[in-house]
Amino acid sequence: MGRPKEPPKITKKTLPNGVERFLVRWVVMGQDRRKVVASVEEAQLVAKQWVDDGKQELRVLQTRLTADELGGAEAMQRVLRTVLRIDFETATAWLLANYKRPATIEWTKAIPEYETDRRKVGITESQISNVVKAAKRFAAFVGRPLVGSPTRVEVEGLLNTLSDDVGPSTYNGLLSDVSAFLGWLVTKGYLPENPAEGMERRKVKRGKPPVLQPAAVQSLLRDLEVNAPEWVPYAACCVFGALRPGMREGEANRLDADLRAGKTVLHPGGIEIHGKAHGDRILPWKLCGPLKEWLDAYPANDGLWPAETPRIADREWSEVRAKHIFPCADVLRHTAISAMCYAPGASPAKVAIGAGTSESRIRTNYLGRWSEELTKALWDLKPVRQNTLSAKTRDQAA
Known part of the structure; x- marks a missing residue:
């Protein structure tokens, strides 16, 4: 100078x-x-x-x-x-x-490491996929190769990129997924703190779960009996047994895998379902209406659906959903729980245990929206054919 x-x-x-x-x-x-x-x-x-x-x-x-x-x-x-x-x-x-040292790891290395690490602890593929998508979106938003020091302002900036008409669930989902990834970076020692922790979620106004009327269920089952009988076991377990319908993971996925492996899941007292949050359970036949008759007529020895790959099965079932105009993916389960609530001798507690959910949710979402008459009409739907052997059983007999 x-x-x-x-x-x-x-x-x-x-x-x-x-x-x-x-x-x-x-x-x-x-x-x-x-x-x-x-x-x-x-x-x-x-x-x-x-x-x-x-x-x-x-x-x-x-x-x-x-x-x-x-x-x-x-x-x-x-x-x-x-x-x-x-x-x-x-x-x-x-x-x-x-002073908090910025993370020197690159996004392109941190994200694959997250995927590998989460699979080791049993996180579902859908959860991993959602978080990975959010992490990549956040990385593109901040626009730097290194993770660095993500800030609350940057998280808010990402959320502000959502259009004004997105619902609270979409907003909360993105926030939760970004927070999950940043929280993982903290546990791995890459970041000193999670800037998304404690950020306010938007209040979700949840409506009552949609259901199908007995006539709509009849239309679905008769269509499947004629045009796609291999799908009847899955549809029956959902609409009479309140099976959670996820094919790529979850209850339906595990039940399908058990059936393909030859495990015994149909017991004298009911059907065995491997849940998650509420644990394994035996769903009594008396809460399932004609489910056993449907499974007798259309045995599920070969699995709940025809395709061995859940991804392909999910795509094929989406065509059925579109054809019969399902208001949501869980509508068959919602219909089944509604009918269970008005079954002879049923109580909210028994239905909650059978469906693998909470009694408070049964009381809040299902009571008062159905009737004994509707349950009777739904449960009067019986398969057209009776005691038909599965293809595998027929082949073995031949």
Whole structure:
């Protein structure tokens, strides 16, 4: 840094009362110096002293910093002194206590590591997929190759990219998935904290679960009997046994796998279902109406659906759903639970245990929206054929 090219300026000023004063002004070492004195001689003396001071500072202030680095250091000193009003030592102590090192791992490495790690602990593929999609979306939004130090402002910015007409569930889902990934980064030691933790979710106004009327169920089952009998076991277990319909994972997926493996899941007292949150259960036949008759007529020895690959089965069933205009993927389960609530001798507690859910949810979502007459009409739906052997059984018999 060189000396200023211009010498100190001395400006004469006359005050309103006629008294003369002299302003000495000079910029030295980045600082603007000003002083008002009574005479020009005194002003010249001050100017000479400042010049001498500047020469002395230039002689003794040595640094290894570049010009840009030195300018940044001086700027930081001014911020500390004039804006934050703290000294350098105080600022250093605060940084040592509070500085959080940015994550040096790249997004392209962190995300695959998350997938591998979560599979090891048994997280479902759909959950992993949702979080991975959110993580990639967040990485694209922040636009840096390294994870760095994600902030709450960045998370809020990502959420603000959602269109105004998205529902609370979509908003909350994205927030939860991003938070899950950032939380995992914390557990792995890549981040000191999760900036999405504690962020407010939007309130979801949940309506009552949709159901199918008996006539619509009859249309579905008769169509399957004629055109796709291999799908009858799955549809019957859902609409009479309240089976959770997920084919790629969950109850239906596990029941299908058990059947294909030759395990015994149909017992004298009911059908065995491997749940998750509410554990394994035996669903009594008396809560399932004609389910046993349907499974006798259309045995599920070969699995609940024809395709061995759940992904393909899911795609094929989506065509059935579209044809019969299902309002949601779980509508058959909702219909089954509604009918169970009005079965002879049923109670909310028994239905909750059989369906693998909570009694409070049964009372809130299902009671008062169905009737004994509707249950009777639904359960009067019986298979057209009776005691038909499965293809595997017929082949073995032949």
